[in-house]
Amino acid sequence: MQRVGVFVCWCGSNIAATVDVEKVAEVLAKEPGVVFSTNYQYMCSQAGQEMIQESIAKYNLTGVVICSCSPRMHENTFRKTCEKAGLNPYMVEIANIREQCSWIHKDKETATEKAVILGRAAIAKVHLNAPLTSGTSPVKKRALVIGGGIAGIQTALDIADAGFDVDIVEKEPTIGGKMTQIDKTFPTLDCAACILTPKMVDAAQNEKIHIYSYSEVSSVKGFVGNFKVTIKKKARYVDETKCTGCGLCTEKCPQKKVPNAFNLGLDNRRAIYIPFAQAVPKVATIDADYCTMLKSGKCGVCSKVCTAGAIDYTQKDAFIEQEYGAIVVATGFNPIKLDQYDEFAYSQSPDVVTSLEFERLMNAAGPTGGTLLRPSDGQHPHTIVFVQCVGSRCDDSKGKPYCSKICCMYTAKHAMLCREKYPDTDVYVFYIDVRTPGKNFDEFYRRAVEEYGVHYVKGMVGKVVPENGKLKVQASDLIGNQQLHIDADMVVLAAAIEPDKSARPLATMLTASMDTNDFFTEAHPKLRPVESPTAGIFLSGACQGPKDIPETVAQASAAAAKVIGLLNKDHLVCNPCTAQPDELMCNGCSSCEKVCPYGAITYVDKEFRGPNRTTLLRRVAQVNPAVCQGCGACTVACPSGAMDLKGFSNKQIMAEVDAICR
Amino acid sequence: MKKIAISQLNELFSAISSQKMLYIPADDGAGAAKFTPWAEGISLTDKLNTVRSAKDLFFPQVENLVNFKVEGTKIDIVENRDAAKPFVVFGVRACDCASFDILDRVFLSDPVDTFYQTRRENGVVITLACSRPAETCFCGVFGIDAADPAGDVTCWMDGENLYWRANTEKGEALTESLNLTDCDDAAVTAQQEESRKILAKLPLNGLDLSAFKDEKLLDVFNSPKWAELSESCLGCGTCTFVCPTCQCYDVQDFDNGREVRRFRCWDSCMYSDFTMMAHGTNRPTQKERFRQRFMHKLVYFPNNNEGIFGCVGCGRCLKKCPIHMNIVKVAKALKEEKV
């Protein structure tokens, strides 16, 4: 039994006006184990805190109950007070007699009676409290960024800037991501490459940044501060250290019929390729699916022309193990596949394109050299119809329920650019709503309408039918209340965006949670938007939700700030109120493991002494206190009661129940 | 010998219960019988015996011992024994009646268990002779005559009459207060003859317990058979709780926050925490626990009680054990091994 001291606070008149504080102290003094009970005007004041500290010494208190305001207000204050007096801070319990008593009751007798009961519950609990010590775990001062798009690059640059090593793992042969494929950026219309490529070069040249291109994360073990990651470096059949990026091989390769993924298949490339001129690293990669040498052993042209001797047909996937203190997920997005949207004739006519394909068609480095030409006949289009929300804001299973957020703005950009470069084109935009909530966004959209004469039509396109080289567009104009029939030369579909397919298996490895759309869940939707609930995992860019470039960069820097904050620490102080299994009672059934949102529970086979000098091998749960956040989900999932939560143990909560109901 | 017509049974019960609480074995609505306080509308079961034995009325599963009131450092002791009320239990079978002798040896020898003693003093036992035993009955092995049970009063029933014979002062006193007709023994003797014919045919009659009487305790104790016999034991308490002679209990406290209520409740030597002490348990596996139960009934108890076994052959454990392990199988296996 503890030696308990009870301190009843008046909180000026906040408590004392409604609760007879003297009586509360007097009644609680009779509770078992209470050796000292008093009341004071302001317990949280300097004088009040000193009174508590003196009483701890004088009465040799082993537990302290403070009847005051909400623990959310001053629990920490009083814990520190007691700690200074040599009492373990977790031997303090607060009875909330202000917010949950004096402020909600008017009758003094009622409020006093309730305050006594609340105090009694706190006393009952403190008797079962145990001193808790926060554990610490060391922090590996290196960060991993998964995904080398603008989000990953920005995060890596910021982390490196703070002086920490950071690795970027990018599954493509070059970093840069989706932004490399974009022509101009809204709302300023500056060229994407002009602002992105310097950052790519910065990343490549930064001593603190190591780029693993054409690589994937293959396993993640460990926990915050101590992740152990295996990175699979896929064989590119070119020695990165030797390749100078001269590009001769990519010109000489005889296999010319490889759809160029960088241009979304709008043109072809060779089997050995560098995705684009400013690729980082600027190293060639052999596409094993198309290389004749790798497939049949006959060819070897690239090897012959390479003066650096960088070609290596025998290269194998390499696995690299590395330790990290923090991991940033920046896996980005992709436009959805439009196979299910046959009404827009996407698969029937090459002149029906997605917005990203349209970017390539407008891009000076694209398949048409920046001249807008119809993919079907290379002719200049005169009427272009843009269709918004293709697959976004859908309530059927074909599309996505959410708004893809970026489409309104890039469509305005596309429409505007068309009208600017080719004033003879008629441009129609069909929309459900135009959403432009960003700095200078609405102004941008209005310019498209007002200055550039883009025809914005509220309504949906019902059908696109290719006919005689034209695209017959049937649409409804909801404001004009009429059906429209437009003979278009091109139709551009603003396809919804979705998280990259690599995100789901990655989330499983990281034990990071995802929402039903496979976007990573943030630790708190408002207050912790760049952290995953899994400690040490941070979120950057569109993997967390649709975002435009400015937002992505902002989030990327925010995630970097969080990582820097973490890596700056030598040790992490763990929350001591964590789950703890009683190994002797653990069944090894894994129920707890299944409900842990943090992956804090693992199982080990362990030897135990059995009856009659036997040895038993049993599977038992282990909780990693550095990862456990103390929610208690496991304690209820455990049928044998082997799992308990420190600070909120079964017995403590039941003691409170008993005290309240008695 | 006295008698009363079966058609008058209700009147008889009514007359007894007007003086004292009366328990009779009645159907429990779930296919079994139990000792039930008689009231108008409650009638005698036609089941051979109750699932819970008549022991319950003298040694209930849960019984208040005493209350403590704690205030500050002061402890008040408050008596809270159940009020002792005179009662009559009708329809006790010969086996259960014999179990009282065994319980008496435990509870009434020094130090006397006053809770049990009070109930024994307050209780009048009316036995009912068996005429339709079950295949699991083996009371005969223990010298019990199911056709002529003991008790304060012994009864026999045939199709027409209930025959009544007072055996003790308590029985006499009760008899006098009732309106029964005198009769001769002829009907009872006839019924006993019939019953004994059936009793003689019981399949377990031949159970030979001689191995345990003069056997060296340690030999039985160390028999390798225990491991095999106990292998499938679930460690539940069914056998002990339906047993009329099991008498182990645990003392526990219940703290409702205002007072501590001390009570006792049945315990089972089959349970893993039976006789748990500060050093741990002294019977670490089910083998030891299982062995304890049968050693107690077949060896320790007779060794301390002039050779009287701690079993009355009621057959309840044979019927109720979830895995059909029981004292008969144990006795046979140990004997077989000895042979």
Added chain:
Amino acid sequence: MQERLKQKATQLLENGTVDRILGWKAGEFFYDLTPAVFTTKEQIEKDFVFNVFAGANLSKYLIAESRKGGKVAAFIKPCDSYSFQQLLKEHRIWRDNVYVVGVQCDGMCDAAKLGDGVLSVKEEGENLIVDTLYGEKTVLKADAIADRCASCKSKKIVIFDELIGEQGEETENDRFGEIARLEAMSPEERFEFWRGELSRCIRCNACRNVCPACSCEKCVFDNANSGVRNKAAADSFEENMFHIIRAFHVTGRCTDCGECSRVCPQNIPLHLLNRKMIKDINELYGPYQAGADMDTKPPLTNFTVDDCEPSIVHERGGQ
């Protein structure tokens, strides 16, 4: 069937596949079989029995048996196979040490339905020839079938290394009919019903100890440190609490094997509580059968964001 099992058992021992056989051993009467471990051909010849009273679910024994040295073969009936797989799923049985011989089952009988004084029973086709102290009689096997088998949920043996008899399928059954009948009662009637049933409980723990889902190293009710230990129901509350907590702890894990009700010495229909939970799970969270496979997440360690609110209990009334 018994002979095929005996042959198989002997064969598995003799060809060295296993070291021990888990089966059923003959008793004093035809109906009182005891689960037992056999290690020699002689033991099997003498004592191994399989008949309509081999109701005991052997899967729970495999928790301990699979941890002993060597390998054990176990005869597993369809409903036992669900328990076995559920225990595997919970990492309770060491699979490598068990050789599962699936045995098809036509339903087990309840000895209590044979009447008084049974001396011996002979199976003859659809009949049981029962010799009693009071004469011989013929009982239709169907009339003596155990209640749980009368509403058999599946004849499928969901996991096995070898099969004796035909593989079966899930069966049409009305096992939720009894639940629906109780749900249709008023709360007062239900309360009276359950009070009547649970007040007979003697807390012998047979239901718990036989239950394959109740395989805790130490039950909370036996654990002096759990704060809820109790040995006997000292109040009607404790009668309720034991069964509520037990039913809750096996929710989503109970395969509905019916052992709890089979072993209850007081004939309390305990399976109804578990079955109610199964019915609720099926209705609220989609069909789920514990032990049917190794992968499906148990309903209580799973969720969907669109799950119903607890207020559904109010909204739908007794159902």
Added chain:
Amino acid sequence: MPVNEEFKPTIVAFCCNWCSYAGADLSGTNRLQYPANVKIIRIPCSCRLNPMFVLRAFQRGADGVILCGCHPGDCHYTTGNYYARRRMTLLFSMLDFLGIERERTRVEWVSAAEGAKFAATMNDFSATIHKLGPNRRLEDLRCRKD
């Protein structure tokens, strides 16, 4: 005892630390009244509520038990309340199946901003329990106060 005249129900409210306990604090800050017989127990998350605690409360004399947690989707620990929701649904259903009045148990999601909802919920729950009368079906006679 005259029906309900003297009856002051005991109500135990388990509140998660992050949303509902803060919501209860807010209703205090805003001086929104609810009956004094509602007593709050702070737990880290609604998923910490063991069905055993609910039964314990009824045993010890509670007439109603309510669990408050973050709204689904807003759990501080991301998924805790989803588990709590299933557990409580099944527990309540089982209690109902045993004939325990289903009105005695409730789950309500209360965010840290919903001080008013907290007070309103407690007022409503308290009134419901008051109408229902004392818990007799799931009480332990040894804990009765009279």
